[in-house]
Amino acid sequence: MKKTLLVEGMSCGHCEMAVKKAVGALEGVESVVVDLGAKKVEVEGENLKDNLIKDAIEDAGYDVVEIK
Template sequence: MKDAPMTLIYRVDGMSCEHCVVAVTGEVGDVAGVATVDVDLGAKLVRVSGAGIDDTAVVAAIDEAGYDAVPA
């Protein structure tokens, strides 16, 4: 049985430029189950969609990119 599609949203303060978008998208995109990553600089939100995504792994990936994430 496949995991159900899911979307997780995180508030990520400190993002302010295209470099931030590339860093976060690259790290989060490597997490198992992640299909898409959408970064909204204006709202300071990262929306992650896919199936079977591990919330802890996403937060760790955002941390690896240099930012702190909290569920929105």
């Protein structure tokens, strides 16, 4: 299963690492790819729950605008 999220507020390598760490800690997540230029986060894994991914990113200090 793959989810793509549009995330506002990410601008640097630290932002990328913070999001990867927060989302990567969730159960079922196999990979997290952050594209700072496109403001996208792609998450792959099993049984991914939108609300948990959104909460993890927002707890790290960023705004989730859309989940696909």
